[in-house]
Amino acid sequence: MAGTVGTGESAGGKRGRYGDNSEINVTPFVDVMLVLLIIFMVSAPLATISIPLDLPPPDPNQQIVDPVEPIFVSLQDTGVINVGTQSTGELEATFATLSDAIRQKTGGDKERKIFIRADQKVIYADVMRLMDAIDHEGYKNKALVAEDVVD
DSSP: OOOOSSSSOOTTOOTTOOOOOOOOOOHHHHHHHHHHHHHHHHHHHHHOOOOOOOOOOOOTTOOOOOSSOOEEEEEOTTSOEEEEETTTEEEEEOTTTHHHHHHHHHTTOTTSOEEEEEOTTSOHHHHHHHHHHHHHTTOOOEEEOOOOOOO
């Protein structure tokens, strides 16, 4: 029995046959990556939303101070509502007397900023009821207040 090793010939006599190649052909991979790169380069400017703002230049000496102090409306889990400011103090109210308390603290100014805060144990429905009552009185400039918990 005779045989050759490494000449490319096999038992069937096929000359010039290549051996097994375990390398990955990266050409299709590079082609796909280039196509994706072009697609993202074209679509990225279209995906940005541009909102034109005319902002004033920064002035380090100027401090932004709200000239009108906001009203805080605090809802406790017992159902008690406190309405007031930090400088003038708070009034205790219920849902029945809320409109009078807010009117007294705001002086009837419907444009006053009202911050709403609620106790952690207050259910969501009561917070929504409070917001709806404030909105029903005509106060549209309101915001919810959340506090960071420090560990």
